[in-house]
Amino acid sequence: MSPSKIAVDEALTRKVATLARLELSDSEVSTFTAQLEKILGYVESIQELEVQGVEPLLSPLAAKTAFREDEILPALAGREGQPKVLEAAGEIIDGGYKVPPVL
Template sequence: MVDVNEALTRQVAALARLELSENEVKTFSSQLSQIIKYVEKLQEVDVKGVEPLSHPIDLPTPLRPDVVLASPTDLEGKPKVLQAAPEVLYDGFKVPPIL
């Protein structure tokens, strides 16, 4: 049984690149501890020799021809994908200098 303490919550949050406030660390720790305690139930099941199932249907991965297609553009000919960008510079995504 895992002890979900505040240190573990902080550590996992950091792995997920989530910044938590002190309050969030407290609340999440106790909630996660409760949830993880509940899912411990899974340890009761005899799963010896059972292949893990990660997907409900069994389909081969379809491949398409390796051809470059043009990015959809708007009326001005700009790539539409830039419409959703936080910041744009010419035809590219603008990011702060640390990147």
């Protein structure tokens, strides 16, 4: 789709918010739609540039990513033998995270 044809409207903002798992109030939808339109209007300048054949730069890291050995190390131990990372969770069951039904 050609970006110049994008209609930035409230329907688009609502659709994107759904994809992002964000709940917006009506006034947020209206404010964000206007701001999104302005920002997308501004970034339009890059559409004029000739980029045919230019390799996208995803990371500025010049060297190759450094891998470490795949060693199993002890987990951060917390209270009562529970892994410490679980302590930040609101609810845990049997050493796992509790979530609403997914099926």
